[in-house]
Amino acid sequence: MEFSQKVAIQSATKMKGGEEVTDGYKVALLTVKFCVKEIEGLENADGSPYELEFEEDGKTLTDDCANELFQLDASPLLIRACNAYVAALKGEVLEGVQFDFSGVKSVKKK
Numbered sequence: 001m002e003f004s005q006k007v008a009i010q011s012a013t014k015m016k017g018g019e020e021v022t023d024g025y026k027v028a029l030l031t032v033k034f035c036v037k038e039i040e041g042l043e044n045a046d047g048s049p050y051e052l053e054f055e056e057d058g059k060t061l062t063d064d065c066a067n068e069l070f071q072l073d074a075s076p077l078l079i080r081a082c083n084a085y086v087a088a089l090k091g092e093v094l095e096g097v098q099f100d101f102s103g104v105k106s107v108k109k110k
Helices: 003-010 024-035 063-070 075-086
Strands: 013-016 019-022
Touching: 003 024, 024 063, 024 075, 063 075
Parallel strands: none
Antiparallel strands: 013 019
């Protein structure tokens, strides 16, 4: 996930009762848009395999695609998996979910 994407997630707020609060729906939507790169086992109504749709950058799901994923019965698990990825909770085991951390480098700050 790019730094700008992390900032967008952390900046997702709304006004409630005159105070700025985290917009949970927007955080969840952005997290799914930025984290989901592949999904298997879903079918369209006609039985054809469901395919994710990406923005021109090839990395970010379109709004329509993210909204379609939100309509799945399993969307709470999907959101939880994406939140776990954002929080880098590598040790959390979620049935049917695989995190690909290959290529992720951790550099200790001095």
